[in-house]
Structures are given as structure tokens and as C-alpha cells.
Amino acid sequence: MNKSIHIIKSTSVPLSIENVDTDQIIPARFLKATNREGFGKNLFRDWRYENDNEATPKKDFVLNSPVFKGCILIAGKNFGCGSSREHAAWAIKDAGFDVVVSSFFADIFKNNALNNFLLPVVVSDGFLQRIFEIVYANPSTEITVNLENQTISIPTTINSGSNDENEGKTLSENFEINSYKKTCLLNGYDDIDYLLSMKKEIELYESNRI
């Protein structure tokens, strides 16, 4: 696992669909493995291939696009809803993503992502909309995510076709992350390391509980 996150600068893969549930991210029939590796090849399996067949990729699905590449996935609101399967986070990470940007994440998915050093970045609805517009207009646009400063930035492009007065400037937004988790991600710490260091306090708690 690629541990610790600081600054990620990359082109991105836009998936402007809302309510993407974890059954879409990785269907249940691919949850039979007993290790964490190899789920990436079945990421978005049923959106990616016709008739469950890798020989017939769906041309209009973004993961099959020769144009959109990069380690940042941009997704519609309520991303990762449904099943708690951590396999969804593993599949996204295994497929080469380090960041998922959305205006809203489901709780369990967000925790699973953080526990796998896959950074969920929550932006406003308006900012998300702008990212989609800019990236669809110019797929080579590089987005910068700076965890230390808690900022996400994207340059607008001259040819985006919009009449926006910010044309040619860089748009930025701050994102929230709790300071404990931020420290973990910056330093490559797991929750489990922290919890193991708490063993004495846990035992004390147990001795006092009814």
C-alpha cells in the first residue's frame, strides 16, 4: 500500500454520476477473494464491459476512455453509498487512484477510503460542477490536491468555452479533514497503530465497565 499523502498533482477521470453505490464500484460476485489485492480489474465492472466480458468494453464509459487518465477520480454527490465493503476502496486504489473528489461521501466509504490512504476530498456542489466542466473541456487539466494546506486547485483553460470571468485563472477551494486523520495520512500512520498504543487505557476501561 502506498502510504502517506502530501501533494498530489494529476490529470483526472470524471464520473459525473450521482449516488454511485459500492455495488457499482465492485459487484458482490467479485468479493470472493481472501486477500486485498487485484480488485482494480473489476472496478465498475458492469459499467465498464458489455455482457460481463472484458473483450467488449463499453466505449462511452470513462474508465475505457483513452483521453481521461490520472490518479484523481471526480465523482457525483453521495459517492460510495450502500454496502460497507472495503473492497470498493481497495478496487479504486488498486486501479491507480489516490484521491476521490465529490461534493458528498457516504460515511462508511469515507472511513474505508481514509483507512487505505485513498483521500476523499469534499468540495462544494458549485466547485464540483466547475471541475467537471473544465475537465470535460480539457482532459489534460492537472488538478492539485495539497493535504497539508487542505486545498484543491484547478486551472481554468482558455478554451473551456465558458464566459466565466475567471477564465485563465486557477480556482481553489479548501476542504475539511479532521486533524487526527490528517496527521495519520501525512505520516503514514494507521488507526490500529494508535489503538494498540492505547491498550492500557482500554484494559482500565474494561475493568470499570458494568
Place this chain on the structure above:
Amino acid sequence: MSSVQDTNSDSRDKAQNKAKSLFEKIWEKHVVKEIEGGPSVLYIDTHLIHEVTSPQAFNGLTKRGLEVYRPKQVVATADHNVPTLNQHLPIKEELSRIQVQTLKQNCEKFGIELYGLGHPYQGIVHVIGPELGITQPGTTIVCGDSHTSTHGAFGAIAFGIGTSEVEMVFATQCLMQSKPKLMRISVEGELKKGVVSKDIILYIIAKTSASGATGYAVEYAGAAIRNLSMEARMTICNMSIEMGARCGMIAPDETTFNYIKGRQFAPKGEQWETKLAYWKTLNSDRDAVFDKEIIINAADIEPMITYGTNPGMGVGVTGHIPALSEVDEKEKPYFEKSLNYMGLQPGVKIKGKKVDYVFIGSCTNSRIEDLRMVASFVKGRHKASGVEVWVVPGSKQVEAQAKKEGIDKIFEDAGFLLRQPGCSACLGMNEDKIPAGKYCISTSNRNFEGRQGPNARTFLASPLTAAVAAITGEVGDVREML
């Protein structure tokens, strides 16, 4: 009539010293340590595991050279990936067989009680916890499964976790958790005939949307909830996650205590009295403040059915699928994608829509009361031709009870197939899949694209509404047939 009220956090802070909600009472008792600017270290009383989300956690322990810290607080079963026919034979599919065997080996290695295939207690993890008396009020319960919210029906904080968190609980019996916001949903008044708990929760989710409770712990209250049996309450709490809630809960009362008393792992004798006294304190104080309150009139609820690809896309059976003009402009792309998948048109009535499959099962609706409800409707009737009906009991104990009551005969006479316990076609992980393009009316909890099999189309409904479809071959109104 429903109303929504937002409460600002100032008034909540002031109230904190005095009145407490059910959630807060249990949460505070389980905080081992609070971290500034971060989550709390939360102690977990009961950890339920199954074959699909545990193997990588056990591998993690082994890699770190750790033991399971409190193996007696962990209970295992095999449910997600087991066949529901011929369970006495070795599992045919290799990967599934290995996964179920791996659970057995891990439980033996780490000293965990396993109710695996062939055991009289085996079943869906959220069915067996309550039925064995493992699920108790005032406790914290986790499982690597989002429907762990089911156990909140007993007045417990119960929620689903990922596999990394399963590993944390194995190693330390604790988790890092941020305290959620609080929401209370009160269902007041009396339910109308033919309307059951599944309809209540589908109605609530349709009102709040599939993400409307994200970040909240939800307490269900009100007369219509109080009047429900324990099994009906479990159906409500079970689907809390379908509106994004961290957990769902109902304050324990005499119904709860009567249900638990005498069960296999329920407290006994003096211990029962001590626990009972504590459990009776578990309710929200009169002045407890919630970040959000929703009040629903039970009489407004009719039998519900979903038409789309998330559980929030539901209407009353006599209603119609929203017309394009009724859909918010922003929601249109998703709405149209959803209807396109379902092969349905906007604005049309859903009643009368033909179905190919009926699935009665899952952690939402596979308990004995669900089977009794279906049997009492179906008795003396026969399924429509061309419809395939699967009934999958939630556990070996439910299956045995159904047989004892002759429910199996009623199903057989009706042309239904009574299968063996497991999650089955709820998630289509084993071979129990709905074929591409077919319509299935299902008592389960999710109508996501491909959930019941690639390109399968799901209508979520109550066991009664599913029974109507089994007999008539179409979506119908149970109230016309009672």
C-alpha cells in the same frame, strides 16, 4: 402530514448537561478516550463477523503477529456467500468454498465461536444475533456489513464497518469514531390495514432520500413504532443505512425485554435483574435535543414500492412514477438513467407492472413473522404461472420454526421454493441471481443496478406486497385482497 425542524447546535450544547438522548447515554458509556480535533476511541461490546469481510482482517492480524484481543466478544457465521440449496454438500464453486473454509480456519486459529454451515444456529448475521439473545440493549455492536444497524432495534448503537476496522476491533476491541449528529423520526398515530413496518421505512427513505440521514444517528420513536413487534422494529432499523444513517435505534421497552428473556445468550437470574434495571434507563430524556426532527403521520403511509435504482425512489402502490416535470432539474440525469435501467417510463402507474421473480428473504425480511405474514396471505392460493418464487429463511432456527408450523407445506402447495438460510438473492453473491432484464419484487433492502444480478431489475416492497405479486404475477395493492 410531515414536518421537519432544524435545531441549532447552541441550544443542544446548553441542553447537554441536563437531558440526554438514548444515543448519547450509550455513546458516553463507551468512550475510552476523546481525541482533540478528532474521533473518540469507542469500546465495542459485540463484534459479529462473516466470511466475506473478515479474511483480510485476519491476514492483517497475522502479519502484525497479533491475537484476537477478546475472542469471546466475537461471534461468526457464514451467510453472504453460501448456497441456499443442498447445504449438506461441499460448496461447488471453488472461490466460495475457499472463502467459507477460510472463515472456519480463522475461527479455529483465533478461538472464535462459529455458527457455520450445518450448525443449528447458522443464518444471516443480523437474524441470528437477536434470535440468540446476543444483541442486547445499551451495547455497542459492529459487523463488517452495513445492515448492522438492524441491532439498533434493541436500543443498541450498532453500525457497519469496513475490513480495516474489523481488524482494529479484533486487535483492540475498539474503533476510532466521530460522534454523529442526532436525528429523531417520530411516526405517530396508527398504521392502516395492509401497511407494515417495511412500508414505514420505505416511506421514510422516500421522504428523506438515499443520503438524507448521512452523518446522523437516527432514533425512531412515536406510537406507531412503539406498537411494532421486535421483528418489525428490526426491519425499520435495518434500512437506516439506506438513507445514509450511521445507525438507527429504538428505545428498549417491555416488547424488547420480553423478546430477549430466555434466549440462549440472554442474561439469566440475578444478572437479568441487574441488566433489566439498566436497560430501563435507556430512553431519550424528555428534553433531549436532536439536530433534526421529523414527524410522520402513520395514517399517511400506504403499501410502498420502489421504481428506481436506490431505495429512496419509492412511491405508494397506487401512486405513479414521477413525471419528468415533477423531477428537480439537477436530479434529472440520474432519474432518467435510473428509469432507463429499470425499463420504466416516467409518469406511469406502477400498479399492474408484471414481475418475473419474487424474492422473500434478506436481513430485512426473513424472520419468522415475515414468513408467517406471507403464509397467512398465500394459504389456499397458488402462484401465478411464469413467476418464480424464492423464500429464503433468515436462519436455521427460522427454517425449523417454519417447518414446525407447517408454513413449508403452505409454500409448497403455493408453488414457492423454500430454500436454505443465507443472504441469497439480496446481493447476488452466490448463484441465486435474477437473470438480466427480469423484474424481481424483493423484500430485501437494495434496488441498486445489478444488485440482484447483472442487469436484474428490483422492486423493493414488504413481504405482503411481495406475496400479492407472487399470486397475481404483478405489482398490486394488498388492501384489495385482504
